[in-house]
Amino acid sequence: MADALKIGIAGLGTVGAALVRILQERRDMLATTCGRPIEVVAVTARDKSRDRGIDLSATTWFADAASLAADADIDVFVELMGGSGDPAYSAVKAALSRGVHVVTANKALLAAHGIELAGIAEEHGALLNYEAAVAGGIPVIKALRESLTGNTISRVYGIMNGTCNYILTKMEKEGLSFEACLKEAQRLGYAEADPAFDIEGNDTAHKLSILTSLAFGTAIAADDIYLEGITNISIDDINAAADLGYRIKLLGVAQRTESGIEQRVHPTMVPLDSVIAQVDGVTNAVAIESDILGELLMVGPGAGGNATASAVLGDIADIAKSRPGAQTVPAFGRPVTALLPYTRAQIQSHEGGYFIRLTVIDKAGVFASIATRMAENKISLESIVQRSKTHTESGAPQTIILVTHATMEDAVRKAVASIKTEGYLVGEPQVIRIERPKAA
Amino acid sequence: MADALKIGIAGLGTVGAALVRILQERRDMLATTCGRPIEVVAVTARDKSRDRGIDLSATTWFADAASLAADADIDVFVELMGGSGDPAYSAVKAALSRGVHVVTANKALLAAHGIELAGIAEEHGALLNYEAAVAGGIPVIKALRESLTGNTISRVYGIMNGTCNYILTKMEKEGLSFEACLKEAQRLGYAEADPAFDIEGNDTAHKLSILTSLAFGTAIAADDIYLEGITNISIDDINAAADLGYRIKLLGVAQRTESGIEQRVHPTMVPLDSVIAQVDGVTNAVAIESDILGELLMVGPGAGGNATASAVLGDIADIAKSRPGAQTVPAFGRPVTALLPYTRAQIQSHEGGYFIRLTVIDKAGVFASIATRMAENKISLESIVQRSKTHTESGAPQTIILVTHATMEDAVRKAVASIKTEGYLVGEPQVIRIERPKAA
Missing domain, CATH: 3.30.70.260 (ACT domain)
Incomplete structure (x- = not known):
């Protein structure tokens, strides 16, 4: 069996702790599947003393992400801190610059700096994998980046924010107001104390900008997204929609048009008898329309520690199964120099x-x-x-x-x-x- | 740019011809994405003289699949002939034995000889890719083999035969008999003149046996599947199901139980408000339930020349993006020697x-x-x-x-x-x- 793949993890919140536990508990199974063991050798997090219910005795603790990325003897740097700026940004850059593969769940980082990071990865023969950054456990990145190679994509759209879908589903099913459903989402931990980022559509926009780049081979343009949240949706709208044969979902949509690429996030009426209309609660769904394959729809958990950890694990396993320097999958489907400029179609x-x-x-x-x-x-x-x-x-x-x-x-x-x-x-x-x- | 990936194609029916056309028309786009050109250098089919509307002037014509597999100067042997026996079986064996990668859409071949072929592939460092063999364009093989690495799967089920789903959908929507809908399916080319293989469930069983092996890490057991077709489903059943909040679908189901693994193909009642109940017509859907990720459902075209060609192309692109000898993904998710024996749970x-x-x-x-x-x-x-x-x-x-x-x-x-x-x-x-x- 080949040498172990050595992993460093920055960020030990829900996802990070779940990942460490899974890698330890399923060590043998993973070694069989991947052809070599996967070992967590280095970690860093904000608070060293906190009990996370995981065994870190065999790992080296680094004071911060920057030093882990720069110094640790690792093959893969797993970034689970979040945030578009530092410490995540500099740490990911440092790792890629050393030719260390990066696996990240950080949509904000990719929306802001994805193309720059992809360029550094290419230059140093490193992989940048980020399945968990969009729609959690749904393998939409792999579908766009690998399965649909050769297809011309016409539209990508989906339900990519569980908080919004939970609220809209609950409003319809129970006839409650937006405010009442938001409160319930907060009580259940589906919405943050400050829910603006979810309900105003920003979270969906980050994810959409990544899908747009992958789908259309363009540079990321996260600031060029038309944005409307769900705060103005009333129970009257939902009832009227139902009467007319529609259901309201917050969709992110990226679409090729004659004047450019539309990127928009807004409450949307979808036909009641469509498959995506049945996607309820915190579940996510992404549809991809392409010219050879046709329409592909994927439905699954879009968030949560385990679902996210599963996507991160899949990304790590892909690296484990390849040999050093072997894989040449560009992060956004084509080499950075071959990415097209993004032309915005006006709303x-x-x-x-x-x-x-x-x-x-x-x-x-x-x-x-x-x-x-x-x-x-x-x-x-x-x-x-x-x-x-x-x-x-x-x-x-x-x-x-x-x-x-x-x-x-x-x-x-x-x-x-x-x-x-x-x-x-x-x-x-x-x-x-x-x-x-x-x-x- | 690296050397071209040289492809030999055996079988130039609807899928094969579509594949040749796509590879030629999108040569530049594919070279950009894959990091090297993909070239069709050798072909074989039953009838050399037939006009397929494709340009084969730059390819070497081989008299049969066996000689193409054994002699052609190719990196990838694409098998699109179908059938569990020869010529497909021997040709695939011959290619793998030379260390030539194989991409196939042949579910019957894999159901009968998949594990033997995977063993030969491993021994000679070749890849055996077969995304198109199950549920056409839906990337379910990649999801099970790659994305879900590390997950323990509890159940895989799906609508994997478009003919049956078309008939059941039409019966319900138009209140027609099974016989009338079958005739219409035949008229539209959705069903064969001899429809037994589809409507009796054998086609679904072949596909299910492959998913079972991938999902549970067991040897393929295509003969151990409980089988019931849709020929006995009446419009009375469909109406009664609707009244009770169900819809009837022909499902293939593989499920882990205490006494072994259930593999069954039969008409099934699914709740009307479930996502899979909305999958209409010739569309396919596969659901995977796993312990870390949760439930993943994928919906898409299960057949047709283009959708199948797209899946074959994705498999070829995966090989093009890797370097020779680089990838070690075992065909059924784990090395053949690590596959578990299949224990059948009785129906x-x-x-x-x-x-x-x-x-x-x-x-x-x-x-x-x-x-x-x-x-x-x-x-x-x-x-x-x-x-x-x-x-x-x-x-x-x-x-x-x-x-x-x-x-x-x-x-x-x-x-x-x-x-x-x-x-x-x-x-x-x-x-x-x-x-x-x-x-x-």
């Missing part, structure tokens, strides 16, 4: 169906006015429904819901803006984009 | 829920008798429903549908056998197993 030119919910005062001519404003902007309607709440006095505000055929975002914005000047709207209009699987 | 000891549909003559005491026979066999019932068809005269046969809680197959068989002796049954009882996703 105004997005083409698709739209759901528009308007609350209006109850007077004659409103319905006709709305229909006219739509027609003026050449928006063709799939349906327009006026919903009267029962048990409300006559003259109370009414809800009008429109579903459009495929149209331009720009036209929708103009139509809504002109409706806003009419004086019959109560509150803000709600506009939600519709996304359909290729097959549906 | 009689299968534990699960059951759907039982009985047609009985309309007389007093039948309902009570059925309930008693169930109780005698310690079968606890989730529901028991008597369905009277409207517009039938009194005294006409009645349908009684039972859904059991988890019970043993043996108990169900005994209960049904004793009911059959009572004299009130009309025709044969229908018994369909229920399978639930872990999370549901």
